[in-house]
Amino acid sequence: xxxxxxxxxxxxxxxxxxxxxxxxxxxxxxxxxxxxxxxxxxxxxxxxxxxxxxxxxxxxxxxxxxxxxxxxxxxxxxxxxxxxxxxxxxxxxxxxxxxxxxxxxxxxxxxxxxxxxxxxxxxxxxxxxxxxxxxxxxxxxxxxxxxxxxxxxxxxxxxxxxxxxxxxxxxxxxxxxxxxxxxxxxxxxxxxxxxxxxxxxxxxxxxxxxxxxxxxxxxxxxxxxxxxxxxxxxxxxxxxxxxxxxxxxxxxxxxxxxxxxxxxxxxxxxxxxxxxxxxxxxxxxxxxxxxxxxxxxxxxxxxxxxxxxxxxxxxxxxxxxxxxxxxxxxxxxxxxxxxxxxxxxxxxxxxxxxxxxxxxxxxxxxxxxxxxxxxxxxxxxxxxxxxxxxxxxxxxxxxxxxxxxxxxxxxxxxxxxxxxxxxxxxxxxxxxxxxxxxxxxxxxxxxxxxxxxxxxxxxxxx
Amino acid sequence: xxxxxxxxxxxxxxxxxxxxxxxxxxxxxxxxxxxxxxxxxxxxxxxxxxxxxxxxxxxxxxxxxxxxxxxxxxxxxxxxxxxxxxxxxxxxxxxxxxxxxxxxxxxxxxxxxxxxxxxxxxxxxxxxxxxxxxxxxxxxxxxxxxxxxxxxxxxxxxxxxxxxxxxxxxxxxxxxxxxxxxxxxxxxxxxxxxxxxxxxxxxxxxxxxxxxxxxxxxxxxxxxxxxxxxxxxxxxxxxxxxxxxxxxxxxxxxxxxxxxxxxxxxxxxxxxxxxxxxxxxxxxxxxxxxxxxxxxxxxxxxxxxxxxxxxxxxxxxxxxxxxxxxxxxxxxxxxxxxxxxxxxxxxxxxxxxxxxxxxxxxxxxxxxxxxxxxxxxxxxxxxxxxxxxxxxxxxxxxxxxxxxxxxxxxxxxxxxxxxxxxxxxxxxxxxxxxxxxxxxxxxxxxxxxxxxxxxxxxxxxx
Numbered sequence: 003x004x005x006x007x008x009x010x011x012x013x014x015x016x017x018x019x020x021x022x023x024x025x026x027x028x029x030x031x032x033x034x035x036x037x038x039x040x041x042x043x044x045x046x047x048x049x050x051x052x053x054x055x056x057x058x059x060x061x062x063x064x065x066x067x068x069x070x071x072x073x074x075x076x077x078x079x080x081x082x083x084x085x086x087x088x089x090x091x092x093x094x095x096x097x098x099x100x101x102x103x104x105x106x107x108x109x110x111x112x113x114x115x116x117x118x119x120x121x122x123x124x125x126x127x128x129x130x131x132x133x134x135x136x137x138x139x140x141x142x143x144x145x146x147x148x149x150x151x152x153x154x155x156x157x158x159x160x161x162x163x164x165x166x167x168x169x170x171x172x173x174x175x176x177x178x179x180x181x182x183x184x185x186x187x188x189x190x191x192x193x194x195x196x197x198x199x200x201x202x203x204x205x206x207x208x209x210x211x212x213x214x215x216x217x218x219x220x221x222x223x224x225x226x227x228x229x230x231x232x233x234x235x236x237x238x239x240x241x242x243x244x245x246x247x248x249x250x251x252x253x254x255x256x257x258x259x260x261x262x263x264x265x266x267x268x269x270x271x272x273x274x275x276x277x278x279x280x281x282x283x284x285x286x287x288x289x290x291x292x293x294x295x296x297x298x299x300x301x302x303x304x305x306x307x308x309x310x311x312x313x314x315x316x317x318x319x320x321x322x323x324x325x326x327x328x329x330x331x332x333x334x335x336x337x338x339x340x341x342x343x344x345x346x347x348x349x350x351x352x353x354x355x356x357x358x359x360x361x362x363x364x365x366x367x368x369x370x371x372x373x374x375x376x377x378x379x380x381x382x383x384x385x386x387x388x389x390x391x392x393x394x395x396x397x398x399x400x401x402x403x404x405x406x407x408x409x410x411x412x413x414x415x416x417x418x419x420x421x422x423x424x425x426x427x428x429x430x431x432x433x434x435x436x437x438x439x440x441x442x443x444x445x446x447x448x449x450x451x452x453x454x455x456x457x458x459x460x461x462x463x464x
Numbered sequence: 465x466x467x468x469x470x471x472x473x474x475x476x477x478x479x480x481x482x483x484x485x486x487x488x489x490x491x492x493x494x495x496x497x498x499x500x501x502x503x504x505x506x507x508x509x510x511x512x513x514x515x516x517x518x519x520x521x522x523x524x525x526x527x528x529x530x531x532x533x534x535x536x537x538x539x540x541x542x543x544x545x546x547x548x549x550x551x552x553x554x555x556x557x558x559x560x561x562x563x564x565x566x567x568x569x570x571x572x573x574x575x576x577x578x579x580x581x582x583x584x585x586x587x588x589x590x591x592x593x594x595x596x597x598x599x600x601x602x603x604x605x606x607x608x609x610x611x612x613x614x615x616x617x618x619x620x621x622x623x624x625x626x627x628x629x630x631x632x633x634x635x636x637x638x639x640x641x642x643x644x645x646x647x648x649x650x651x652x653x654x655x656x657x658x659x660x661x662x663x664x665x666x667x668x669x670x671x672x673x674x675x676x677x678x679x680x681x682x683x684x685x686x687x688x689x690x691x692x693x694x695x696x697x698x699x700x701x702x703x704x705x706x707x708x709x710x711x712x713x714x715x716x717x718x719x720x721x722x723x724x725x726x727x728x729x730x731x732x733x734x735x736x737x738x739x740x741x742x743x744x745x746x747x748x749x750x751x752x753x754x755x756x757x758x759x760x761x762x763x764x765x766x767x768x769x770x771x772x773x774x775x776x777x778x779x780x781x782x783x784x785x786x787x788x789x790x791x792x793x794x795x796x797x798x799x800x801x802x803x804x805x806x807x808x809x810x811x812x813x814x815x816x817x818x819x820x821x822x823x824x825x826x827x828x829x830x831x832x833x834x835x836x837x838x839x840x841x842x843x844x845x846x847x848x849x850x851x852x853x854x855x856x857x858x859x860x861x862x863x864x865x866x867x868x869x870x871x872x873x874x875x876x877x878x879x880x881x882x883x884x885x886x887x888x889x890x891x892x893x894x895x896x897x898x899x900x901x902x903x904x905x906x907x908x909x910x911x912x913x914x915x916x917x918x919x920x921x922x923x924x925x926x
Contacts, residue, residue: 103642104569107566107830107873108742109742111873112743112746112873113875113877114750115750115876117876118876178640178641178642179640180674183856184873187871187877212642278570288577319570322571368570393645409648409649411647411648412575413574413575413576414575414577
């Protein structure tokens, strides 16, 4: 089996001895697939094709040292300018914004000459991946292509290697038919044609239906009928190992010191416009305004860390997040109580400590492919914590029954959900927490992998 | 028959004699319906219910002087605060933005306590209209309710007066099912329930289908199956009278002086984010960059006038428009040629002079219910001018065959369409112009009115 993703399972840095250290990467795809693939026997050993990202990766590739335990690794040493246009411009400033509905349409996007150049780079990078896979795939070997950065690979690969079964899986939402028209025709057609040329997976039926409707809009009736929906939850062993670590214990002790016997609202997110962090703070502000009984009795701990800082949009949003947190603190702080505590350190153990400890977990994205935190939280939490979950997160399909629904644009409703979470009687909390804990791990990474293999016509169990 | 719209057919100002002058209002509804209704016989005389807008209207109402030739007029003297919340906040900052896809979703909308208050005002104003109509409608009299500011009237009126056939007609686009979820549930439900409670008309099948899909999303299967599509074109007599006026002759002479033998690209729009004026200038800039042959040989005359200046969004957008025009002029102007000429005067005769004279008419909205300019231009133009028309305008359904399609986000494509328009051989221009002139007036206001009456079960010809 060949797994293909933009970011590989390991990143490399040169160590003082002149060798390279491999460090496991972050992100849903990697955390779902790495442990699984590493457990396969030698005769089933998988190849993972990804881009070399950063100087360490590139140096490791050039030194022939980009290898990892249990997995064969092919890191593509892409042209740096092309790679930047592929990743920063097309993938992250166009496709990510499109599928999450983040465009301020009177102003952006603007498909000018530079955007054409960026699209050519996106095509070239996808072609580079397709070429590498075409050369290395054994006859009939299943290829699983992951996510929106590589949406053209399935079509390109099927042309070069019709013998190879290819599945594409999208981890973001997919935009609907009126939004796909925002893309220039040639881009919309290339994306839909490639993805619709074979099995196209999404985390929920909702995104699958949106893709199918977009494909019909762009390509005509009948297109887009090869979609499937398959989600996954956290790798529980992996998560429990982190929860049992010394780092988590230290972070837990820090939290206990901070909170005392106060209740805790928690969130953990990259600082990213789709995560809706600003409205989360505004809803908390409204909660404190409308329910004076919570003043001094609750702390909102936000484990939010910078992301994509090279993009102006992200810097602007990070500023707005800072100001929104500061506004709440300026308005409500007392001598011995700070209502919002921002933890900007991107350390998984600190997130895990928060997930173990929350009384209410706020996950309020304006749109999200799945949102793994909405499953990791209930899988870990030890206090009968309540999940306040946006109905626009893919995970809502599975977790909605036990969660309190959050309407991401409706601050009054969100504040109401937070109040309900903090006020919920213990019996009701425990009943919901038990249901959520079960749902969180009902779909394992192995089941998700099997679904993809089944669509490829490959073995049903891997 | 009773016609209901937010803005009435006439606005009133006190004159020096202490009486009131009535002046015909602007806007598609008024220009389509006023001449028709004024022509009806005394026994068919229509009642027009609208809001009193501004001090002049209110004073005329209070003095019992709000009357108009051939039409009975009922202007509602609404509570000023409620009316402002109804109009500025809900109608123009929420519903208009929603249906035209103008929200910068990471930031707006924010449904906070103030937004709830504004929604209550929207409900109250709609109830005020419904009450006035319920009191005045004769048994079985047809009521035609116009547009998004009055979307709750049909439902309210049907409850009070089940004997009265009510039709609602929307002049904007309608948002699709993933966007309707942006509204708080109670708002989305109230709007969809009212509009889906009887015939709901739109300018194109596309908006009708979007409403039906949104109604199903919000209310469940089966909702929204009472839609119909019916558009209209300009009232040709009205338009020709303006074209023959002294004001138009003067404006035409001004244009001739300005242009000499240069070609003319023209647009006429309110300054409004959905009109996509900034990208229009950017595409023209690209045209001048990529096709040096047009430098000095074409002038882009933009008849664009301020709108909704009380809203911060509109002031910001007007600044961006100014800067975009200035950028082109700074980059390309020569001693005897200014590439962009902005005419900010809101005078219909000046627009008409431009429509008579253009070589290329740019109508590139990011979304538009119909866009009457796309029909007025071809109906009037005398030079075989080419229509460059956004495929996101409702009028594209009828005019697309003869127009050059514009992709509103794709500057390269838009610049290409402008180049093609300016370069088109005379034979092809004339063939297209003849087709467009025919299509522009194929659907008369009378046909559109008949379609509404037919849906109401009223007389087929009015």
